[in-house]
Amino acid sequence: MSKAAKRLYLIPVLSKALDILELLQAEGEPMSLEALHRRTKVSKTTVYRVLKTFTHRGYLARSTDGLYRVVSKPKKMRFGFAAQSAEMPFSIAVTESLKAATAAAGIDLLVLDNKYDAATAIRNAEEFVKARVDLVIEFQVEQDAAPVIADKIAAAGIPMIAIDIPHPHATYFGVDNYRAGHEAGGVLAYHAQRQWNGKVDWVLGLELPEAGTLVQSRTTGAFEAVKAALPEIPVESFVRLDGRGMREKSRKVVADFLNRHPKDKGVLIAAANDTSALGALDAVRELKREKQVAIVGQDAIPEAVAEIAKNKSALIGTVSHEAAGYGTRLIHIGLALLSGQTVPPYNYAETKLVTAETAGRI
Numbered sequence: 095m096s097k098a099a100k101r102l103y104l105i106p107v108l109s110k111a112l113d114i115l116e117l118l119q120a121e122g123e124p125m126s127l128e129a130l131h132r133r134t135k136v137s138k139t140t141v142y143r144v145l146k147t148f149t150h151r152g153y154l155a156r157s158t159d160g161l162y163r164v165v166s167k168p169k170k171m172r173f174g175f176a177a178q179s180a181e182m183p184f185s186i187a188v189t190e191s192l193k194a195a196t197a198a199a200g201i202d203l204l205v206l207d208n209k210y211d212a213a214t215a216i217r218n219a220e221e222f223v224k225a226r227v228d229l230v231i232e233f234q235v236e237q238d239a240a241p242v243i244a245d246k247i248a249a250a251g252i253p254m255i256a257i258d259i260p261h262p263h264a265t266y267f268g269v270d271n272y273r274a275g276h277e278a279g280g281v282l283a284y285h286a287q288r289q290w291n292g293k294v295d296w297v298l299g300l301e302l303p304e305a306g307t308l309v310q311s312r313t314t315g316a317f318e319a320v321k322a323a324l325p326e327i328p329v330e331s332f333v334r335l336d337g338r339g340m341r342e343k344s345r346k347v348v349a350d351f352l353n354r355h356p357k358d359k360g361v362l363i364a365a366a367n368d369t370s371a372l373g374a375l376d377a378v379r380e381l382k383r384e385k386q387v388a389i390v391g392q393d394a395i396p397e398a399v400a401e402i403a404k405n406k407s408a409l410i411g412t413v414s415h416e417a418a419g420y421g422t423r424l425i426h427i428g429l430a431l432l433s434g435q436t437v438p439p440y441n442y443a444e445t446k447l448v449t450a451e452t453a454g455r456i
Contacts, residue, residue, distance in 0.1 A: 111144045124161035172202040174227035179210040183395035187417035195421030212239035219243040223250040233257040237306030253431045275315025278390040281411040282362040283323035295358035300337040300365040316364030337370040344373030363389040368398035384408040403453035414446040
């Protein structure tokens with residue numbers, strides 16, 4: 095940077111970007127990357143990145159023959175995001191990831207809170223239609239509300255991405271629920287083999303029926319992994335309980351089950367999420383049965399990861415859904431939908447297993 099530029103507090107790369115844009119405006123006709131490089135004397139790499147950025151932000155258009163031209167600046171895109179709940183740690187993490195991604199992409203984001211409630215989620219869908227957002231990202235847990243929400247959004251001609259719970263007309267983004275559950279079940283089975291010589295009295299699926307069969311397949315996957323590793327467990331020992339994904343509800347149903355089986359010692363619990371897993375842990379501790387129970391959750395929320403890292407905790411693992419990466423993936427899918435690209439109906443988030451050996455490194 096020259097001394098004059100430093101005194102004027104100029105940003106060299108921004109100046110180069112404006113040189114490229116101003117040249118295109120002055121010429122009034124499409125130009126190639128090579129021509130812009132020659133005329134501006136800016137490196138090809140910088141010219142390429144500037145052109146990609148201006149095209150992404152809507153200042154330029156690229157034709158099929160590779161030429162760039164100035165276009166009228168469109169209105170700034172606005173996405174609507176209906177968050178699952180401002181009180182649920184995983185939902186908060188997804189919201190923060192999406193806020194960061196939209197800010198980086200130059201997209202406005204209207205965030206509404208579904209409050210873990212179907213009626214609220216439906217009202218929020220109506221609010222997005224009134225606001226005329228360009229795209230809706232829906233994160234709510236009630237399967238029965240999904241078609242109502244989807245119909246309102248589709249009737250307004252607005253594309254939609256549904257997180258975790260499939261919605262009619264929407265593109266899905268979330269984990270492969272069966273595989274995530276299978277990972278959890280593998281951890282439970284290994285614990286039973288190593289700590290209890292494979293002796294298991296009960297395998298509990300602490301699930302969220304309201305979310306529908308896709309999320310319930312987390313329990314199915316966990317059960318199948320345990321059955322494969324411990325085939326001697328009778329089928330009647332596999333029990334599904336409704337924890338609704340909530341801590342207190344999960345605590346109550348697990349406490350009730352354990353009180354009805356006071357002498358049973360090997361109990362494996364696969365929870366639909368970490369909030370339920372922590373509720374189960376609360377019940378186990380209240381009844382002083384930590385040595386007899388092993389729990390694995392989903393989501394890798396901070397409190398669960400901290401608990402897993404503790405010595406001899408009954409919460410032995412969780413499957414991270416890598417919430418920090420949701421925002422970028424959701425924006426890529428959303429922009430692809432709006433540009434008319436073909437997008438797969440199901441798009442899966444990455445997962446990572448977290449156990450006591452790895453919890454300290456998360």
